Amino acid sequence: MAKEYEYHVFQPITTAQYQESFYKAIGQNWALITSRKDDRINAMTASWGGIGVIWDKDVVFAFVRKSRFTRECLDATGAFSLSFLDHSTYAREYKFMGSVSGRDEDKIAGARLHAATQLGIPFIDEAATVILCNTMFRQELKPDGFTVQGLDKKFYPDGDNHILYVGEVVKIMAR
Ligand SMILES: Cc1cc2nc3c(=O)[nH]c(=O)nc-3n(C[C@H](O)[C@H](O)[C@H](O)COP(=O)(O)O)c2cc1C
Numbered sequence: 266m267a268k269e270y271e272y273h274v275f276q277p278i279t280t281a282q283y284q285e286s287f288y289k290a291i292g293q294n295w296a297l298i299t300s301r302k303d304d305r306i307n308a309m310t311a312s313w314g315g316i317g318v319i320w321d322k323d324v325v326f327a328f329v330r331k332s333r334f335t336r337e338c339l340d341a342t343g344a345f346s347l348s349f350l351d352h353s354t355y356a357r358e359y360k361f362m363g364s365v366s367g368r369d370e371d372k373i374a375g376a377r378l379h380a381a382t383q384l385g386i387p388f389i390d391e392a393a394t395v396i397l398c399n400t401m402f403r404q405e406l407k408p409d410g411f412t413v414q415g416l417d418k419k420f421y422p423d424g425d426n427h428i429l430y431v432g433e434v435v436k437i438m439a440r
Pocket of ligand 1: 307310313332333335336360362368
């Protein structure tokens with residue numbers, strides 16, 4: 266019989282206690298943006314994003330192209346998490362979650378990862394750090410917003426633009 270999976274224990278930390286360099290955390294380590302549509306939990310690899318402060322809230326910034334199933338999930342529920350798995354341990358899983366769409370299959374099961382929830386927001390249990398968010402704002406990055414020539418054509422030749430999602434940080438959890 267398959268061994269029952271033992272879920273990990275996380276400790277809550279405040280945004281002030283968060284010590285990671287976000288340039289490394291998102292740009293080099295990557296994260297899984299995890300969200301839900303109805304009863305389906307889905308996650309996708311992301312290497313672009315940020316953290317900061319706006320509207321008196323500690324927030325994260327995520328950039329999700331219109332074509333992603335993740336975009337449908339984000340718009341369906343208004344909440345998401347960034348799950349940071351150790352890159353060297355989970356390199357294969359990150360590649361898989363960044364190349365297959367949750368529209369076609371249960372990717373989390375396919376990658377042999379495990380979804381859990383906190384405050385009703387899904388995350389990936391194998392993460393070392395998790396940032397849980399409620400979406401506050403979304404807006405497509407449209408051509409007329411670019412102030413540098415060529416960026417729009419370079420990154421969005423076919424109109425599959427990113428949507429900026431600003432998420433209020435509701436909890437950070439660390440192993
Ligand atoms: C390293 C890496 C980083 C990525 N970063 C992003 C990102 O920041 N935004 C985005 O929209 N897609 C990004 N992608 C592509 C999505 O992860 C990929 O299209 C995924 O299959 C979408 O899954 P979904 O349809 O289940 O949402 C990235 C892919 C990889 C491999």
